[in-house]
Amino acid sequence: MEPLSSSFFEITMLKLLFLSTPVGPLASGVGGGVELTLLNLAQEMSQRGHKVTIVAPQGSKLPDLPCQEISGTWQEMIQNNHRDTPIILPENSVLGNMWDYARKVHIDHDLIVNFAFDWLPFYLTPFLDAPIAHFISMGSITDAFDEIMNRVAINYPNTIGVYTRSQAETFPFNNICRILGSGLDLSLYNYCDTPDNYLAWVGRIAPEKALEDAIEAAEMVNIPLKIFGKVTDEEYWQTIRQNYPHAPYQYEGFFNTIELQKKLGKCKALLMTPRWVEAFGNVAIEALACGVPIIAYRRGGPAEIVQDQRTGFLVEPDSISGLVDAINYIDKIDRKQCRRQAETDYSLKALGDRFESWFYELVEQE
């Protein structure tokens, strides 16, 4: 992680314009973990006295933060694009409309913060006068995106932020990314010392998350698996239902933070089985905040979060038997250590310090 802010900068309050993900409204779950990161960061920056305005697709639900809602057609989710998939913008694109709004108001702001993993905001960077911080929320997906991001990374030094080192390493510009991690409002998550006898899996239900591996492991140890999250790929979900007719899993639904943490806190462990290089895995730190250990494949963000044998287990990627072995040892993990790790590494303050020093540097270097 990057060094914390210098006290020199802490006098100036910034006017920040946050441009949200264009794949759906905030708090809908379609955008995944970046929705939570944006909201937490906006709250923390406001708390520190900065003026934050969020620009987001119409229908976004925000707790007491100024939001300019923008209409238009959402961007397609791009997780399953191929390397050569071309850039796609629909008619009346909400992404285009959001940046049209940004163009009109940007001179009233010190910094634009882009949370969209998409081509257009990078392409537009030279056309706007305010500096732009780009927070990238996924690993590399297409060549066209990499190319435009690389151009911005080289021409606008220090403007690309990422969650983790492993995520950065998927990009050609990996050595010039700012590593920012994530963080939570820990007051919303209660520590639970006495779990019930079930496992949890939390996330967007989509192929890159490989829910089927968690279901297979749960079936082998015969411990119920509760599944929380938005179904973003219905065909994939129906295939899972057909393939595992007798496995002990239960789809619980998609919940807001308060409800999710109540249910998640009672589980013995969170299984994280992503097939892709997960950029971070906000669900991991949410589990830790509740005192829930994590069993994750040793790849991507979770491998940087989980302290192996201390706050969970890291197992060989794609190994179901590795998951099973770890489940059998899960009672060895002290749940208090999990909560402690969340408090040390992933508080709102820690998140705010990392981003705030980055923002000050970008405004200063203008």
Ligand code: UDP
């Ligand atoms: N989530 C939620 N309610 C649920 C299940 C999941 O709000 O019932 C949220 C969770 O809090 C997290 C996000 O979904 O912020 C998943 O993000 P993660 O970073 O783990 O993965 P991504 O979807 O970004 O790949």
